[in-house]
Amino acid sequence: DVPGRGKVVVDISYGGTFYAFLSAEQLGLDVCSSKTRDLVSAASAVTEAVKEQFKLHHPESEDLAFIYGTILTDGKDAFSEEPTTNICVFADEQVDRSPTGSGVTARIALQYHKGLIQLNQSRTFRSSTTGSLFTGKAVK
Numbered sequence: 596d597v598p599g600r601g602k603v604v605v606d607i608s609y610g611g612t613f614y615a616f617l618s619a620e621q622l623g624l625d626v627c628s629s630k631t632r633d634l635v636s637a638a639s640a641v642t643e644a645v646k647e648q649f650k651l652h653h654p655e656s657e658d659l660a661f662i663y664g665t666i667l668t669d670g671k672d673a674f675s676e677e678p679t680t681n682i683c684v685f686a687d688e689q690v691d692r693s694p695t696g697s698g699v700t701a702r703i704a705l706q707y708h709k710g711l712i713q714l715n716q717s718r719t720f721r722s723s724t725t726g727s728l729f730t731g732k733a734v735k
């Protein structure tokens with residue numbers, strides 16, 4: 596429940612730090628064309644809601660059991676050769692200029708967990724802010 600914005604469905608995944616993931620569409624936004632300030636505001640509201648409503652646990656270190664940010668996506672999690680776009684809003688409302696190393700790692704883990712990608716199947720991730728690209732895959 597994101598105050599002022601309604602109920603959304605998020606996935607929380609870990610790639611060195613925890614992020615909340617959801618499509619920007621759930622917040623009435625478009626990750627590619629909405630104003631960055633609107634994306635930042637919405638993503639920050641989600642981070643705050645997760646902080647208040649979920650207790651995170653890390654199996655090895657409770658120091659890592661916190662939500663670092665929210666990544667808004669274009670919702671294109673099913674496998675495709677085409678890049679999928681996201682914006683990472685982390686820490687104190689900072690916006691990553693890259694697709695985010697730890698965020699892409701968490702997103703690949705999530706896609707693999709959901710059976711959307713197979714092991715060694717590469718996907719490309721695009722930053723909506725700069726257009727920079729990262730490629731990654733799940734490996735054993």
Ligand SMILES: O=C(O)[C@H]1NCC[C@@H]1O
Pocket residue numbers: 685691693694695696697698
């Ligand atoms: O790419 C990364 O993983 C780092 N950049 C912003 C968020 C993380 O600190």
